[in-house]
Amino acid sequence: xxxxxxxxxxxxxxxxxxxxxxxxxxxxxxxxxxxxxxxxxxxxxxxxxxxxxxxxxxxxxxxxxxxxxxxxxxxxxxxxxxxxxxxxxxxxxxxxxxxxxxxxxxxxxxxxxxxxxxxxxxxxxxxxxxxxxxxxxxxxxxxxxxxxxxxxxxxxxxxxxxxxxxxxxxxxxxxxxxxxxxxxxxxxxxxxxxxxxxxxxxxxxxxxxxxxxxxxxxxxxxxxxxxxxxxxxxxxxxxxxxxxxxxxxxxxxxxxxxxxxxxxxxxxxxxxxxxxxxxxxxxxxxxxxxxxxxxxxxxxxxxxxxxxxxxxxxxxxxxxx
Amino acid sequence: xxxxxxxxxxxxxxxxxxxxxxxxxxxxxxxxxxxxxxxxxxxxxxxxxxxxxxxxxxxxxxxxxxxxxxxxxxxxxxxxxxxxxxxxxxxxxxxxxxxxxxxxxxxxxxxxxxxxxxxxxxxxxxxxxxxxxxxxxxxxxxxxxxxxxxxxxxxxxxxxxxxxxxxxxxxxxxxxxxxxxxxxxxxxxxxxxxxxxxx
Numbered sequence: 172x173x174x175x176x177x178x179x180x181x182x183x184x185x186x187x188x189x190x191x192x193x194x195x196x197x198x199x200x201x202x203x204x205x206x207x208x209x210x211x212x213x214x215x216x217x218x219x220x221x222x223x224x225x226x227x228x229x230x231x232x233x234x235x236x237x238x239x240x241x242x243x244x245x246x247x248x249x250x251x252x253x254x255x256x257x258x259x260x261x262x263x264x265x266x267x268x269x270x271x272x273x274x275x276x277x278x279x280x281x282x283x284x285x286x287x288x289x290x291x292x293x294x295x296x297x298x299x300x301x302x303x304x305x306x307x308x309x310x311x312x313x314x315x316x317x318x319x320x321x322x323x324x325x326x327x328x329x330x331x332x333x334x335x336x337x338x339x340x341x342x343x344x345x346x347x348x349x350x351x352x353x354x355x356x357x358x359x360x361x362x363x364x365x366x367x368x369x370x371x372x373x374x375x376x377x378x379x380x381x382x383x384x385x386x387x388x389x390x391x392x393x394x395x396x397x398x399x400x401x402x403x404x405x406x407x408x409x410x411x412x413x414x415x416x417x418x419x420x421x422x423x424x425x426x427x428x429x430x431x432x433x434x435x436x437x438x439x440x441x442x443x444x445x446x447x448x449x450x451x452x453x454x455x456x457x458x459x460x461x462x463x464x465x466x467x468x469x470x471x472x473x474x475x476x477x478x479x480x481x482x483x484x485x486x487x488x489x490x491x492x
Numbered sequence: 493x494x495x496x497x498x499x500x501x502x503x504x505x506x507x508x509x510x511x512x513x514x515x516x517x518x519x520x521x522x523x524x525x526x527x528x529x530x531x532x533x534x535x536x537x538x539x540x541x542x543x544x545x546x547x548x549x550x551x552x553x554x555x556x557x558x559x560x561x562x563x564x565x566x567x568x569x570x571x572x573x574x575x576x577x578x579x580x581x582x583x584x585x586x587x588x589x590x591x592x593x594x595x596x597x598x599x600x601x602x603x604x605x606x607x608x609x610x611x612x613x614x615x616x617x618x619x620x621x622x623x624x625x626x627x628x629x630x631x632x633x634x635x636x637x638x639x640x641x642x643x644x645x646x647x648x649x650x651x652x653x654x655x656x657x658x659x660x661x662x663x664x665x666x667x668x669x670x671x672x673x674x675x676x677x678x679x680x681x682x683x684x685x686x687x688x689x690x691x
Contacts, residue, residue: 283613359589362613385514385590389615 178218178270179206184241186265189326190319193294194260197234198242201268205239211302212278212366212394215242216440218270219258224422224430226255229396229440231298231368232274236305242271245327247294252398253421275438278368278394280305285362287313288355290377292369293320296327298394299368303335314338316355318369321345352380366392395463396441399423402459402482409433409492410452424478428492435478435492442480449490451476456485498661502599504623507531513592513618514540519580519605521546521573521597523625525555528596532562542566542583546576550598550626550642573601581608596622600630600641603668610665627690631659632669639669646689647675656683659690 185197200206209232219226234243246259263269278298280287287306291299296317306313315335317328321343328341342348356365356377365386367377374393381391401421408415409428418427425447428435438446442462451458451474460470462477469475476483476490507527510516516539520528525545535541543564547554548571556569570576584591593614595605602621609619631640631648638652643659650657650672657672664671676682 281613285613356589361584361587361589361591363589381589382512385512385592387512387592387615387617389617390589 178272181206181242181269181271183263183265183267183269186263189245190324192248192324193245193326194248195233195243195245196259196263198244198269198271199240206242207273208236208239209242209274209301210236210276211280211305212298213274213276213301214278214298214396214439215244215274216272216437217244217259218272219255219262221254221258224426226253226258227272227426227429227437227440228255228259231278231301231394233297233300234304236301245294245297249398253401253423275444277439277444278366278392280366281364281390281392283362284311284364284390286360286364287311288359288363288365289313289315290317290350290352290355290365290367290369290373291315292318292373293324295367295369295373295394296331297368299366300327300331302366303331307335314340316340316342316350318342318344318350318373352376353383356380356384356386364390364392368394371395395443396439398441399426399480400461400482403484405483405485405488407483407488407490410489411492418482423480424476424482428478433492437479440479442477445477447477447479449476449478449492450474451488452491453487453489454483454485455487456483458483458485458488498663500663500665501661502602502621502663502665504602504621507594507596507620507622509535509539510592510620511536511539514590515542515587516540516592516594517542517544517580517583517587518594518596519544519546519576520555520595521576521601521625522549523551523553523555524596524598524601524622525553525559527622527624528594529555529558529562531594532564544568544570544576544579544583546570546573546597546601548572548576550628553625573604577601577604577608580605581611584608584612584614587612591618593619594622595619596624598626598628599623600628600668603630603663603665606665607668629659629690630669631657631672632664632667633657633672635674639667640672643672644688644690645686647683647686648672 180201181198182201187195189195214229214231230244248260249256289299332339416431438444445464459482461480628642631643633650636653655674658675660671662671
């Protein structure tokens with residue numbers, strides 16, 4: 172499988188500021204016709220060619236999988252980030268053409284479940300919205316617990332409440348109302364699955380509460396995309412390509428490899444899918460692992476790295492690429 | 493002849509306490525009672541234990557009395573496999589997330605129990621299975637749909653249609669049975685030597 176080379180050309184048909192920090196983008200197939208089919212939980216990688224670099228950020232598809240006339244994504248503005256979300260917020264307007272990768276699902280529904288509990292925080296609602304479109308016409312019960320800062324950040328929650336009624340439970344930090352994960356997960360029927368997408372603390376909270384209630388891990392699902400962190404610059408030698416690459420502070424190792432013209436595999440660009448795993452041939456120094464893919468043993472061995480999110484603090488790093 | 497290496501052939505482990513769970517439901521049959529006694533002994537004193545035991549056994553091993561001697565708060569004994577499996581279903585209907593199921597007995601018994609746990613969407617990390625006692629197979633005739641119980645030979649005459657069935661390793665979790673396929677369809681009467689292979 173060629174994991175990323177083929178992209179789709181899309182055209183932006185609507186841009187809406189839906190909360191003080193989130194913009195929603197509607198995309199249609201630039202070549203006409205329907206877009207490829209997808210399921211709730213899928214994401215696409217959006218290619219953003221800036222002046223000196225190319226951003227490739229993953230965004231969950233939030234529109235209905237039953238309507239392939241368009242895709243919708245939502246982007247939370249991050250002024251401290253590396254610039255991808257600012258590119259989307261400031262430079263993407265109606266009529267702009269973008270390249271996106273085909274949808275990939277690393278956060279699928281468990282279709283044999285007897286009940287679904289969906290938990291989201293902030294912009295983490297996006298994959299959950301498409302999941303709800305998948306669940307609405309089925310016969311399996313589901314409920315949503317959605318937390319945002321305050322009602323003015325609650326655009327998607329208001330929509331879902333109107334559409335789903337009592338299945339939707341909204342929580343506002345401004346009211347001092349937090350989701351009590353233990354209470355939500357207590358005494359659920361056998362075959363219940365929980366899905367969580369939101370800030371790291373929320374994901375950990377749900378995982379810990381589920382395990383404390385005795386849930387087996389196969390019933391706990393989460394999407395924890397890590398944005399590539401900003402770090403110190405370092406240099407890497409790509410043994411197969413026989414080139415040296417400099418990785419500046421605000422560029423990920425994967426982005427630097429791509430900028431050097433080397434075709435490297437990837438799918439999620441967030442440290443979860445495992446596609447970009449690369450053997451480390453030589454290392455003088457240490458790898459700063461930021462992924463959720465490698466085992467603790469692999470991380471400790473210093474023999475593997477996930478270039479999409481991880482960096483190195485080293486005097487020498489040679490990769491098999 | 494049996495065609496080995498078929499991935500659907502079930503694999504079994506040894507029951508061990510899974511302390512990630514909050515409610516532990518054990519179900520054993522015949523010789524499996526011995527394994528129940530072993531794993532119950534390993535469970536911590538404050539664990540929430542529930543035991544279903546079926547005394548029906550092809551080998552005649554009945555550990556019912558030894559289980560009763562443990563003085564468990566919830567031990568239910570049943571004379572037949574059908575009643576024990578029904579009790580499993582009725583118990584799971586009231587269980588909540590946090591339950592672990594431990595199954596031990598003959599392969600057919602395990603298969604019947606797993607049919608029930610699967611209906612409740614219990615996954616491999618919630619259901620342990622240990623094989624004890626007979627390796628005799630339940631064989632499903634793919635021609636007439638008859639389930640042949642307690643099959644010990646590589647080839648068996650179907651109780652439903654009389655065809656000579658080759659017992660395959662191909663296992664159906666839905667039917668909880670191995671597939672039996674007519675062995676002499678192309679050369680009637682040419683049946684390979686019959687041997688006892690599942691004892």
